[in-house]
Amino acid sequence: MIYYFCGMANYEDIFKKVVAHAKEYGYVFQSSEIYDGLSAAYDYGPNGVELKNNIKNYWWKSMVNMHENIVGLDAAIFMHPTSWKASGHIDAFNDPLIDNKNSKKRYRADVLIEDHIAKIEAKIEKDCVKAAKRFGDNFNREEFVSTNERVIERQKKIDEIIEKMKISLSSGNLENVKSLIENLDIKCPVSGTNNWTDVRQFNLMFKTQMGATVDTSSDLYLRPETAQGIFVNFLNVQKTARMKVPFGIAQIGKAFRNEIVARQFIFRMREFEQMEMQFFVRPGEEMKWYNYWKEFRMNWHQSLGMGKDNYRFHNHETLAHYANAATDIEFKFPFGFKELEGIHSRTDFDLKAHQEHSGKKLQYFDPELNKSYVPYVVETSIGLDRMFLTVLSHSFLEEKLENGESRVVLKIPAVLAPVKAAILPLTKKDGMPEKARDIMKMLQIDFNCQYEDKDSIGKRYRRQDAIGTPFCITIDHQTLEDNTVTLRDRDSMSQERVLVEKLHSFISEKVNIAKYLD
16 A cells, blocks of 8 residues: 655645545534635534544543543633733733734734744755655655754754744834844745734733623623633632642633634634643642643653654743743644644742732642642643644545555544544345344444434445544445455454454443553
């Protein structure tokens, strides 16, 4: 079997194919598409919602059910407006924006610079691809990028740009940000000119009102993150669940940010979902737990078998005002390494800020130390939509088969696959549909199954490959004679005869979470 690997093709073309495939096979639709769509808003289709729920379950099992000292929470989206004053979001939750005077289009200044960096990175990747073709099996990428003069020069330029951008943004020197854009001769994608306005800050929170009339209404915000709902409930959870430090509170929920530059499909949206866990620890022990959760979360990602080389840590050189350590777990998307999950040591900033603004003590009495203190917090926060895109983009493959045919397949980890098994009667007669329905009824209480009897068996196999279904179960004439079926594996396309009574245990073994999380 010959594979067309994504790394050997044009990344942009591959990503376009992933986006098109997501729509065609019921994973993701443009929101309000019949009205020409709403920018940066997406709906999850029949297969998409199953994959999304499976990712949630995989995370929740690992973070909550498999930890005695972590419990769950589902906080409201609306919170008292003072909570956002305490957290710093009202005063400091901003993006640096710049307008092009010719096109009248608005951009995030840092994203323009990042896009420029991405173009240089694409040139490096192109050099690597050429070298790989030239040297074949003898190609050593690490050695090539560390010794090739052209690559070294390009990487040096990238490092210099990143350093200048970080210094300018962290110091709030927006004039230098504009100068950097001008010096790099970054042009507006629409007008093609570099006729820019000054850079200015723009708050990302969506504002709304609560109240029956205009006169009595008060300003509210759609939450830009789920963490604050955890912090204001710290004592409620600690007391009712009788938790002892160290302990964690986990939550999956929607968040909203008025992103000016929402891009790359579902990677950056205005409405998104987060899977977060805030872990409360003794002051002075935060770095021990920070390192623990770094390792634990990386192992969680790698448990899905999507390639260790596709993940890396990116430590923050410039820290947020609340943090004393921070790192990102980045994944190699078709458009490059990008943030997938953040792990932050948030100190005691959040609880102290809410304590100050609410006038309520948010302290924990530690019986072992015989004293009260405000705990420190270590946060793990992963974007559910980004995790969805990670699985979808990595699983998408175009394969050329030995017989000259080709297929598009989603090699989604079986534990996450939307449909676990397809039940396929060979024909619509001779009692095969009835037998297939019996098998469907036997399996569907534990596994999401799909019954399909339209088209040839080969076309049905290809359709299930494209959906990402790990197993196809074909009911034929022999099934009616000896109660065996043909069980086809998605990844290898191998087939074997299996007794009907063994189907449940076979599928259960392959898709069981315990197989991945040990």
